[in-house]
Amino acid sequence: KNEVEQSPQNLTAQEGEFITINCSYSVGISALHWLQQHPGGGIVSLFMLSSGKKKHGRLIATINIQEKHSSLHITASHPRDSAVYICAVKNNYKLTFGKGTLLTVNP
Amino acid sequence: DTAVSQTPKYLVTQMGNDKSIKCEQNLGHDTMYWYKQDSKKFLKIMFSYNNKELIINETVPNRFSPKSPDKAHLNLHINSLELGDSAVYFCASSQDGSHYGYTFGSGTRLTVV
Numbered sequence: 001k002n003e004v005e006q007s008p009q010n011l012t013a014q015e016g017e018f019i020t021i022n023c024s025y026s027v028g029i030s031a032l033h034w035l036q037q038h039p040g041g042g043i044v045s046l047f048m049l050s051s052g053k054k055k056h057g058r059l060i061a062t063i064n065i066q067e068k069h070s071s072l073h074i075t076a077s078h079p080r081d082s083a084v085y086i087c088a089v090k091n092n093y094k095l096t097f098g099k100g101t102l103l104t105v106n107p
Numbered sequence: 108d109t110a111v112s113q114t115p116k117y118l119v120t121q122m123g124n125d126k127s128i129k130c131e132q133n134l135g136h137d138t139m140y141w142y143k144q145d146s147k148k149f150l151k152i153m154f155s156y157n158n159k160e161l162i163i164n165e166t167v168p169n170r171f172s173p174k175s176p177d178k179a180h181l182n183l184h185i186n187s188l189e190l191g192d193s194a195v196y197f198c199a200s201s202q203d204g205s206h207y208g209y210t211f212g213s214g215t216r217l218t219v220v
Binding site: 035037041042043047048086088092093096097100 | 138140142147148149150151152155157162163195197199208209210211213214216
């Protein structure tokens with residue numbers, strides 16, 4: 001079993017829908033990261049969380065440390081949100097990654 | 108200005124060759140990393156340097172040798188390349204204690220033929 005599990009693996013949505021991607025982890029962490037990788041391959045850091053909730057534009061990330069669970073929400077999804085979303089947990093200097101969620105938003 | 112720049116972007120080489128990938132960051136970050144993304148798109152840490160000192164060395168063949176001449180640079184040298192080394196290699200940097208996450212380079216797609 002991976003230390004970081006994401007669900008779903010693949011997600012297809014219609015433009016405008018509310019999206020939720022989940023991440024569960026089984027190790028102690030100092031922070032949790034949500035990353036976005038576009039089809040072109042570049043990786044962008046979306047959020048770094050150690051507690052609570054963060055919001056940036058239409059993206060919201062939450063973390064529950066006790067339950068070892070985080071969610072990434074996208075409100076009013078748009079085709080340009082289509083990408084792979086990757087959850088990663090940080091322990092000391094090491095990032096351990098989930099396998100990613102491929103999101104496709106259709107117009 | 109590119110924050111984390113990797114060169115080359117693409118590298119095609121024959122088995123047995125030795126090659127290097129360079130990485131530079133202009134963010135003043137203390138820590139730099141090399142990650143490998145395999146054909147299934149799974150990312151895995153290879154090395155981490157903090158202020159030029161090696162702090163993480165995951166289970167990586169010793170054909171891979173990182174070199175950090177200063178804290179703004181972390182290069183990756185690979186000896187005797189094998190077919191299984193074909194992957195995308197990402198350099199990244201971060202600043203401890205920062206509220207910001209990691210900054211990634213654009214990746215180097217290595218193809219060994």
